[in-house]
Amino acid sequence: MKCKICKEDAIIYLPSHNLALCEQHFFDFCKRRVQKAIKRYNLLDEGEKILVALSGGKDSLTLAYLLKELGYKIEGYYIDLGIEEYSERSKEKVLNFADRYGIKVHIEQVKELFWGYSIPQIAYITRRPACSVCGHIKRYLMNRFGYENGFSALATGHNLDDEVGVLFGNIINWKMGYLGRQSPLLPSTNRKLLKKVKPLVLCGEREIAAFALTYGIDYIEMECPHVKGSTYLYNKGLINRLEEKSPGSKLRFYQGFLENKHLFKEEDVDLKECEVCGYPTTSRICTFCNIRRKIKERIKGQT
Amino acid sequence: MEVTFQGNIQNLDIPHKIKVKDLYNKLGLSPEEYLILKDGKLITHDKYLDPEDKIRIVKVVSGG
Numbered sequence: 001m002k003c004k005i006c007k008e009d010a011i012i013y014l015p016s017h018n019l020a021l022c023e024q025h026f027f028d029f030c031k032r033r034v035q036k037a038i039k040r041y042n043l044l045d046e047g048e049k050i051l052v053a054l055s056g057g058k059d060s061l062t063l064a065y066l067l068k069e070l071g072y073k074i075e076g077y078y079i080d081l082g083i084e085e086y087s088e089r090s091k092e093k094v095l096n097f098a099d100r101y102g103i104k105v106h107i108e109q110v111k112e113l114f115w116g117y118s119i120p121q122i123a124y125i126t127r128r129p130a131c132s133v134c135g136h137i138k139r140y141l142m143n144r145f146g147y148e149n150g151f152s153a154l155a156t157g158h159n160l161d162d163e164v165g166v167l168f169g170n171i172i173n174w175k176m177g178y179l180g181r182q183s184p185l186l187p188s189t190n191r192k193l194l195k196k197v198k199p200l201v202l203c204g205e206r207e208i209a210a211f212a213l214t215y216g217i218d219y220i221e222m223e224c225p226h227v228k229g230s231t232y233l234y235n236k237g238l239i240n241r242l243e244e245k246s247p248g249s250k251l252r253f254y255q256g257f258l259e260n261k262h263l264f265k266e267e268d269v270d271l272k273e274c275e276v277c278g279y280p281t282t283s284r285i286c287t288f289c290n291i292r293r294k295i296k297e298r299i300k301g302q303t
Numbered sequence: 304m305e306v307t308f309q310g311n312i313q314n315l316d317i318p319h320k321i322k323v324k325d326l327y328n329k330l331g332l333s334p335e336e337y338l339i340l341k342d343g344k345l346i347t348h349d350k351y352l353d354p355e356d357k358i359r360i361v362k363v364v365s366g367g
């Protein structure tokens with residue numbers, strides 16, 4: 001197979017674009033896809049200070065790499081979740097990446113903020129699913145760090161497959177509120193809330209992995225041990241069967257949704273300031289502070 | 304054929320040269336979910352692999 005642009009030997013064929021590309025032109029292609037998402041969905045302004053959430057996986061590292069390549073002003077942010085081997089290895093990948101590409105990275109540790117408790121322990125004590133606790137804590141900490149350090153945008157590595165998987169789940173269950181909110185751009189609705197952007201939404205998971213492997217971005221292949229067996233992963237499998245039969249389905253499904261987003265009204269949420277920490281929340285005390293309170297009670301009960 | 308998958312090396316009994324596309328089918332791998340590299344480089348599905356080749360298989364699906 002030859003590159004459609006230069007006729008050199010192709011390294012990858014992209015069925016959804018009916019496009020075979022060589023190493024050089026695949027690089028340009030990925031860069032353009034990110035630039036296209038940023039422009040089309042109005043995600044970022046040049047010169048704005050962007051905090052990139054780094055997990056050590058292919059998506060977040062590729063995102064940081066491409067944003068830097070496109071000339072955006074980025075710094076990285078990593079949360080050590082305290083999930084044993086997974087956290088140790090992912091942290092190492094992030095630090096090596098940051099060092100190699102000259103990206104400043106900030107690290108916060110869950111154990112330091114929760115009196116020595118890790119995500120699995122916090123999940124157990126608060127009787128919440130680990131992924132839900134983890135999601136809440138990550139979102140809260142990233143936002144707080146970004147706000148306190150003068151960032152205006154928080155970029156995450158959600159890719160086309162992630163967004164399509166979530167969209168599919170939300171439609172199957174007709175989660176109208178979630179459908180109204182699902183977007184590559186969540187504008188800041190409060191001075192203490194950073195704008196959230198997903199510049200990889202037009203890039204498929206396969207393309208991102210291919211990019212990382214081809215250009216030497218060393219990422220953690222290991223999955224977080226808590227994720228396996230979810231409906232979400234099952235849905236991703238179903239969607240991949242569809243994509244194989246009918247290439248381009250994912251892109252059509254997702255882009256069509258964004259074009260018709262007005263059909264799903266965004267619910268107005270009434271934001272108050274958390275009575276404990278002062279960050280915006282819909283209830284009296286935010287979830288983060290509630291989790292902390294439960295952990296504190298547990299510690300008191302033990303002594 | 305020497306196959307590396309998630310850090311483990313396995314030997315695959317491939318007596319003759321095989322088209323990459325046919326290797327996907329033989330191993331039951333979805334082309335959307337797995338990438339195959341030969342000598343560290345991606346390889347398109349129309350190419351052939353020799354029994355002596357060293358390849359790496361990478362799963363691309365993540366839990367989000």
Ligand SMILES: [Zn+2]
Nearest residue numbers: 003006022025
């Ligand atoms: Zn080319």
Ligand SMILES: [Zn+2]
Nearest residue numbers: 274277286289
């Ligand atoms: Zn709070």
